[in-house]
Amino acid sequence: MSVTTAGELRATAERGAAELGPDASAKDVLVWATETFGDGLVVASAMQDAMMIDLVTSVKPDVDVLFLDTGYHFAETIGTRDAVKLVYDRIRIVNAQPDQTVAEQDATEGKDLFASRPDRCCHLRKVVPLQRSLAGYDAWVTGVKRADGPSRADTPLVTFDEKFGLVKINPVAAWTEEEAEEYVREHGVLVNPLVGAGYPSIGCAPCTAKVEVGADLRSGRWAGQAKTECGLHS
Numbered sequence: 001m002s003v004t005t006a007g008e009l010r011a012t013a014e015r016g017a018a019e020l021g022p023d024a025s026a027k028d029v030l031v032w033a034t035e036t037f038g039d040g041l042v043v044a045s046a047m048q049d050a051m052m053i054d055l056v057t058s059v060k061p062d063v064d065v066l067f068l069d070t071g072y073h074f075a076e077t078i079g080t081r082d083a084v085k086l087v088y089d090r091i092r093i094v095n096a097q098p099d100q101t102v103a104e105q106d107a108t109e110g111k112d113l114f115a116s117r118p119d120r121c122c123h124l125r126k127v128v129p130l131q132r133s134l135a136g137y138d139a140w141v142t143g144v145k146r147a148d149g150p151s152r153a154d155t156p157l158v159t160f161d162e163k164f165g166l167v168k169i170n171p172v173a174a175w176t177e178e179e180a181e182e183y184v185r186e187h188g189v190l191v192n193p194l195v196g197a198g199y200p201s202i203g204c205a206p207c208t209a210k211v212e213v214g215a216d217l218r219s220g221r222w223a224g225q226a227k228t229e230c231g232l233h234s
Helices: 006-020 026-040 051-057 075-087 102-109 118-134 177-187
Strands: 041-044 064-068 092-096 139-141 158-161 166-169
Touching: 006 026, 006 158, 006 166, 026 041, 026 051, 026 139, 026 158, 026 166, 041 051, 041 118, 051 177, 064 118, 075 092, 092 118, 102 118
Parallel strands: 041 064, 041 139, 064 092, 139 166
Antiparallel strands: 158 166
């Protein structure tokens, strides 16, 4: 199926959500997505682990994988991305990069924008590159779960993404953190080594801290600030 206009995509999302219902399995959602969008589908991965890539490639081995190459990633995250490409050798990694390097941004916006204006930094290094990259697709798959935190508690399985203008598919929205961890263990999925070092939610290095045992999994993101989202899913 090839759909191009926002109206068609919105209608497709509505039909898909109705056909699948609220309790569809991740596999059922992904089968629907690949049959509906084909090569117009891309899966986004922050390379915290390869769980979503493993799930999507089980139904579409040659799917495109979108990675936001912000210039601020931990070395372990870049290493995980490279390892993922070796394991899933039919995928194509799409590295979405900002318009400016970190040095160029420091010169035009002020040094360490992530500290002085984190929302602006996320907009320039994540939102804008993502918007540009998604323009070539009809639908994107994310690993967002309702269990990730209050801001994601109402995440649907399938919806129309008004911000980016395409269908947004969240196959594991209903999964608990325990269910996700069980999938990773059972399937031997690649995991960023930082997860085992106390970083259950990994973003850019300057804005990601270790999480105390028992604390909210995303509490290490922008610790000490009111900010809880980078703008991609809100």
